[in-house]
Amino acid sequence: MSILPSLKEFKRSSFRLRSPDAALIVDIFVPEGLYKTGCEACYRTKRPRLQQIMVSEEHPRYKSLMLRNKLVDGYEKGITSAHGLIAHGRGEAFDYLLGEQTSKNALGATKAACAYLLTARHPILSVNGNTAALASEEIAKFCTITDIPVEVNLFHRSAERIKRITDHLHAHGVANVLTGFDIIKLNHIASERAKVDKHGIFKADVVFAPLEDGDRAQALTQLGKVVLTVDLNPLSRTAVTSTVTIVDEVTRAMKNLISFAKHFARESNQDELDTLKASFNNVRNLKASYVIMLKRLQSVML
C-alpha cells in the first residue's frame, strides 16, 4: 500500500490562510499520513493554486526534498536553469550509490582542496546557477573566512541570470562577486563558459568550480591552472581531468570546506598545507569512490 495520499485525500487535507487585510490568500496542503509531527519547513512557490509546500523533518527523504525545493525555488527566481534541474537529478542518482553521505576519501579531497585554496596566489570560486541556489549561505561563510572572491560563470549564460545570481549571492552575504564586466574569451571551450573575468578566472592560479563541465575543466587544466571541483559523478570528464575532485554533494562539501578553513585559520601551517597538496592523488581518490559504489551495489543485489 502506498504511503502517499490519493489526490482526493490530498485535497481534503488542505486549508486556506488569509492575511489580516485579506490581500493575500495562501492555500496550504498538508497530506495526512505522510507527515507525522507537523510541518518543520516550507517552501513557497509561484505555481498556481499551490503557494506552499510543507516538508516534515520526519520525512525519510527530508534533506533531499529540501535540496530539490531550493533548486526549484532557484529556477522560479531565474537563478537555476531548467537544465540545472536535470543535472541535479543525475547527481542524485550517483549520491544514492554513495549512500548520500560524505565518504572518507571525499573528506580527504575536501581537505586537499582547502589546502590549495589557502596557499593560492589568486584563488577564485566559480559559481553557476545550481551552486548559487543550493549553497549561497555556505559560500558566504567560506568566502568570509578565506577572503576568496567569487565569479559568476555560466554554461547557459545571459546578462539577466548573471545579475540575478549576483544579487542572490549579495543577499546571502557574499561581498566580493565578479560579474564579468571585464571579459576575456578562453580558447578550446565550446560554450559560454569560455567567457571569464580578466580579474577572476583568467588571472587565477587556483579555480574552485563546483558542478563544472568537462570542457572547461580540461581547458583550465591545460592553461596550467589548478582545478578543484565538486562532482557526485566520479566518472565524469570533469572528475577525471580536475586536479582535485570532491565526490560529494555540493552543500555537504561546502560545509566540510568551511570546517577545514576554520581549522587552518586557527593553526595555519604552511608545511602541513604543502604536504596535503603533494600527497593528494586524484586518480586514487576517484577509484576509492568507484569501490564505494561497487560495494553498495553488491550489498543490495537481490
Ligand code: PTJ
Ligand atoms: O547554471 P549554468 O548555466 O552554468 O548550468 C549549470 C549546469 C549544472 C546545468 C551545467 O554546468 C551542466 O550542464 O553541468 P553537467 O555537465 O550536467 O554537470 C553537472 C555535474 O554535477 C554532473 O556530473 C552531476 O552528477 C553533478 N551534480 C549535480 N548535482 C550535484 C552534483 N554534484 C555535486 N552536488 C550536487 N548537488
